Amino acid sequence: xxxxxxxxxxxxxxxxxxxxxxxxxxxxxxxxxxxxxxxxxxxxxxxxxxxxxxxxxxxxxxxxxxxxxxxxxxxxxxxxxxxxxxxxxxxxxxxxxxxxxxxxxxxxxxxxxxxxxxxxxxxxxx
Amino acid sequence: xxxxxxxxxxxxxxxxxxxxxxxxxxxxxxxxxxxxxxxxxxxxxxxxxxxxxxxxxxxxxxxxxxxxxxxxxxxxxxxxxxxxxxxxxxxxxxxxxxxxxxxxxxxxxxxxxxxxxxxxxxxxxx
DNA sequence: TCAATAGTTCAAGGATCATTGAACAAAGGA
DNA sequence: TCCTTTGTTCAATGATCCTTGAACTATTGA
Numbered sequence: 001x002x003x004x005x006x007x008x009x010x011x012x013x014x015x016x017x018x019x020x021x022x023x024x025x026x027x028x029x030x031x032x033x034x035x036x037x038x039x040x041x042x043x044x045x046x047x048x049x050x051x052x053x054x055x056x057x058x059x060x061x062x063x064x065x066x067x068x069x070x071x072x073x074x075x076x077x078x079x080x081x082x083x084x085x086x087x088x089x090x091x092x093x094x095x096x097x098x099x100x101x102x103x104x105x106x107x108x109x110x111x112x113x114x115x116x117x118x119x120x121x122x123x124x125x126x
Numbered sequence: 127x128x129x130x131x132x133x134x135x136x137x138x139x140x141x142x143x144x145x146x147x148x149x150x151x152x153x154x155x156x157x158x159x160x161x162x163x164x165x166x167x168x169x170x171x172x173x174x175x176x177x178x179x180x181x182x183x184x185x186x187x188x189x190x191x192x193x194x195x196x197x198x199x200x201x202x203x204x205x206x207x208x209x210x211x212x213x214x215x216x217x218x219x220x221x222x223x224x225x226x227x228x229x230x231x232x233x234x235x236x237x238x239x240x241x242x243x244x245x246x247x248x249x250x251x252x
Numbered sequence: 253t254c255a256a257t258a259g260t261t262c263a264a265g266g267a268t269c270a271t272t273g274a275a276c277a278a279a280g281g282a
Numbered sequence: 283t284c285c286t287t288t289g290t291t292c293a294a295t296g297a298t299c300c301t302t303g304a305a306c307t308a309t310t311g312a
Binding site: 097 | 146147
């Protein structure tokens with residue numbers, strides 16, 4: 001990356017921006033999965049069940065620009081982590097309530113896409 | 127009203143829908159003002175500082191359809207109330223964290239709101 | 253009945269959103 | 283070096299969003 005990835009400072013994180021970022025099924029799922037994974041970082045590739053490579057890149061950028069997650073390059077991968085501390089200091093109790101409430105993950109989308117990709121032999125779904 | 131206003135049942139309120147509804151400055155302001163007004167109902171007209179009559183009608187409908195507020199016709203007015211109980215049962219702690227975090231918002235102008243129908247309690251606009 | 257009040261509906265316009273495929277870039281391993 | 287892995291960027295597309303003004307409905311009070 002010639003340009004470092006933009007991350008808003010903690011005090012610049014805006015509530016409407018965070019709400020907008022989380023007001024999308026795919027992004028809410030990313031956050032819920034990240035939260036349930038504890039403090040461990042995850043890669044974009046671990047969310048491929050939620051959408052295409054391109055779509056995920058788009059959604060991850062949205063979450064990063066809103067200040068919800070941190071994205072750190074690591075080799076060819078990107079390590080994603082929740083900005084728990086920053087979010088808690090900015091909006092106390094908010095993240096916990098979201099993660100708790102998002103507990104029931106919707107059904108896996110893109111089932112037909114998964115089938116199509118499987119028949120074409122392009123994608124291995126773990 | 128020929129058609130009763132649609133309100134989703136409590137158990138049908140969706141988190142992404144609520145987040146999307148609140149991910150807009152105008153609507154977040156409406157909720158923050160409603161919350162700070164205690165349990166008292168407010169009319170659309172009391173939010174005119176936040177936008178035009180038409181825009182408010184649009185935003186109020188969004189909040190209602192997402193299950194965030196209840197809208198009850200009363201003469202030529204509409205009485206708006208937060209669906210506190212339903213939101214709390216569905217997403218514990220969420221509304222409180224939102225309202226607390228949205229605390230630093232442009233306060234409504236101190237207008238005489240002639241809520242004669244309401245108990246003339248102590249309205250504390252700090 | 254007439255007029256004022258309170259809010260809705262409609263069509264329009266421009267802005268932003270989410271998705272896709274193709275092309276690209278960066279890093280690591282053989 | 284070549285190839286694979288991992289993810290980004292771009293242009294295009296259709297969908298949805300937010301605002302506006304004009305016209306409209308419904309209710310209330312004179």
